[in-house]
Amino acid sequence: MPEWWTYSAEDFLLFSPRTYWRMIERHNDALWPAQILTLALGVAILLWLFRPRPWSDRVIAGTLAALWAWLAWGFLWERYATINWAASYLAPLFVLQAFLLAMIGGRLRWSASRTGRGLVGLALFVYALVLHPLAVPLMGRSTRGAEVFGITPDPTAIATIGLVLMAAGRWSWVLLIVPMAWCVASWATLHTLGASESWVLLAAVVLAIIPVARRRAG
């Protein structure tokens, strides 16, 4: 793009805040009551983190892979792309994340730990599951626009970052790349839309970088 330094985030925002939030509301309306199912999956993952089973590592990775693949098609391709053509270019990245979760995630050990990294991961996952859906009504917008784990990308990306921070095994950091990239992109969008909860997405990225960087440096 010529003279790219002259562009700001506002130049890339194709839609109004009203259009964006209505899109989330209509997405929720169309999928209801799937939100209950995905939240139940989140609670089940939380239980398996504290009481791992011989099969739970593969089930957690498989669940996350399925949710990312679903978000690629159900949210980015079918919904978000109607107002943001860039979403159709992001959908393959979500498919890649689903593939990586299936290939690498199944070999990781997903469990809660009392390490600093594990506690940060747990805090992020619980935030994404419980508090993030409440952010929208707390900001004065309709509860119909609540963003739920497994239904929209933001809480799913934060939850995935949290879970990967808790996971043990080689190459786990690879599973952070797409969620972190999404968080940065979504932060830029929400910040430009004037949504104050956008900073949570940036905080999740910073919280993910610190322990990973420290471990790799050590």
Next chain:
Amino acid sequence: MTATRRAVLHGALATAALVMSPVRARAQPGEPTVRRIPSTGETIPPVGLGTWITFNVGDDVELREECAAVMQAFFQAGGRMIDSSPMYGSSQEVVGYGLRKLGRPTSLFAADKVWISSGARGPSQIEQSRSLWGVPRFDLLQVHNLLSWEEHLKTLFAMKAAGQLRYVGITTSEGRRHDLFETIMRRQPLDFVQVTYNIVDREVEDRILPLAADRGMGVIVNRPFQQGVLLRRLSGRPLPAWAGDIGASSWAQFILKFIISHPAVTVAIPATSQVAHVRENMASMATPLPDAAMRQRMADYVRNL
């Protein structure tokens, strides 16, 4: 041969007369003005309708209906030019929805853009845009932000020669690439150029607007309200008492009257999603419009706020 020469001479004289004479058509006080497109002399209302952001509502039926209502109010107020782009998400499709709902108003002046890095794929993008609008042909096609401008201008001039297009133009915004923009203006027989211009962003007054007048090119003005930023900045400030002298009863009208009163400007294309706003915008076409001294006073007032 003589007849052809005479026709050419008549055309040249007519063009010269248009450039040299006031481009504002005569109107009684309070009546809407019209402007002339320099390359043909066709008249057009100086306030059009932009679709950046406001018409990108996807498949949201409620918001599509609101856009159609804006278009209806626009045509009812005498508007003609609607401008869009393949870059604007679903805006073209939503314009097409509104046009179908309104029975395809014959007064429409359809302005769109080609925006793709591959010159070879320009024609297919143009055809897709035309299909989304649901129009038989575009009145004006512009190379969006000068992207692959050499290849696309060849396509557009060929379309114009074949009668598939009436006018050809180029666009930029926010003051980007003005040097290249001017170079193209000097070398290509463009009908229109589209630039950002408003009461605080006045860089184009120095070279581009005079060059457009000199070259007989129409000027379309985008981002007249700085995407709403300018109106929000001015909203708490008092409109000067003398705004009534130019028939401006709001900041939007104050700014639009400033823009469309520039002799080189043909059409300003404010974007809005509200019927009340489109009516307010269209009312700014009514005479009187500010003269040069008043324009200076207006700019000074806003600068000193």
